[in-house]
Amino acid sequence: MTAIQVRKHQYSANKLNKRLQRQVGRAIEDFNMIEAGDRIMVCLSGGKDSYALLDILLSLQSRAPIPFSLLAVNLDQKQPGFPAQVLPDYLRARNVDFHVIEQDTYSVVKRLIPAGKTTCSLCSRMRRGALYQYAMDHDISKIALGHHLDDIVETLFLNLFYGGKLKAMPPKLRSDDGHNIIIRPLAYCREKDLQNLAGLRQFPIIPCDLCGSQPNLQRQAIKQMLQQWDRHYPGRVETIFRAMGNVQASQLADLKLFDFAALSRQPSAQPDTDLATAGSACHDHDPGLLNSSNRYNPG
Numbered sequence: 001m002t003a004i005q006v007r008k009h010q011y012s013a014n015k016l017n018k019r020l021q022r023q024v025g026r027a028i029e030d031f032n033m034i035e036a037g038d039r040i041m042v043c044l045s046g047g048k049d050s051y052a053l054l055d056i057l058l059s060l061q062s063r064a065p066i067p068f069s070l071l072a073v074n075l076d077q078k079q080p081g082f083p084a085q086v087l088p089d090y091l092r093a094r095n096v097d098f099h100v101i102e103q104d105t106y107s108v109v110k111r112l113i114p115a116g117k118t119t120c121s122l123c124s125r126m127r128r129g130a131l132y133q134y135a136m137d138h139d140i141s142k143i144a145l146g147h148h149l150d151d152i153v154e155t156l157f158l159n160l161f162y163g164g165k166l167k168a169m170p171p172k173l174r175s176d177d178g179h180n181i182i183i184r185p186l187a188y189c190r191e192k193d194l195q196n197l198a199g200l201r202q203f204p205i206i207p208c209d210l211c212g213s214q215p216n217l218q219r220q221a222i223k224q225m226l227q228q229w230d231r232h233y234p235g236r237v238e239t240i241f242r243a244m245g246n247v248q249a250s251q252l253a254d255l256k257l258f259d260f261a262a263l264s265r266q267p268s269a270q271p272d273t274d275l276a277t278a279g280s281a282c283h284d285h286d287p288g289l290l291n292s293s294n295r296y297n298p299g
Helices: 003-030 048-061 086-093 105-112 120-137 149-163 191-201 217-232 236-243 273-282
Strands: 039-043 069-076 098-102 142-144 172-174 181-183
Touching: 003 048, 003 191, 039 048, 039 120, 048 069, 048 191, 069 086, 069 120, 086 098, 098 120, 105 120, 120 142, 149 191, 149 217, 149 236, 217 236
Parallel strands: 039 069, 039 142, 069 098, 142 181
Antiparallel strands: 172 181
16 A cells, blocks of 8 residues: 555545444433443444444544443353454453353254254244343343344344334344343444445454354345445435434334223314325435434434
């Protein structure tokens, strides 16, 4: 590289870092993800997203106005060919506290799932159970996962298309048993930015196909749809994400969220919002190109 290219590369890297740290900081603030004295377990799989999560949290920790601690935790599921030393070597080099849980979920999954069937669902449940149990046993106050904005929007469409539900991944969640609080600090970050960060930081990525399981074809189809929208309608994916924080229950059809049966006429009320805005819905605008005053700003 020439000196000019080096400066250009450094400028781009600094700009990306600042954007990601700003987005993570905003998500933490919006959802009160981290509080003083928190002991946060960062689940590190060896993929780009969890590496980025740890990297950004370490940067924010160094200048945070409140004290909190980080513990990187990896689950070694005894998959054949798993490079067991990659993560410990990386974490020691960065002087990060860590623990590796060793649990042979691989053999269990292979025994219970017929050959050729997707193993991801059972594997995910067992992995989650092992991490939750470790958190409860070691006084962990928050469990940080590396899901990003694209993951959240993909999950929304998976539930919409295949489950008949308006449901996604919340940035902050209490586990079903009530014992753990899960946070997703990357909720405002785009996957493409995390991919670029992984290249700049040269994270030692561990491939996610070690178990030889089939890909989640439904999620891949949704991912391809969102990627096509990104190319043709920039901003649409972010707009969809903003919509999840701007829910109007009276304009949907869930009887548990809104008491439609109790509605009655109010002669002095303003014109119906649906009728007043119906015309604009027919215009050929892409939602991603419209301005919004909602809280999330991808910049």
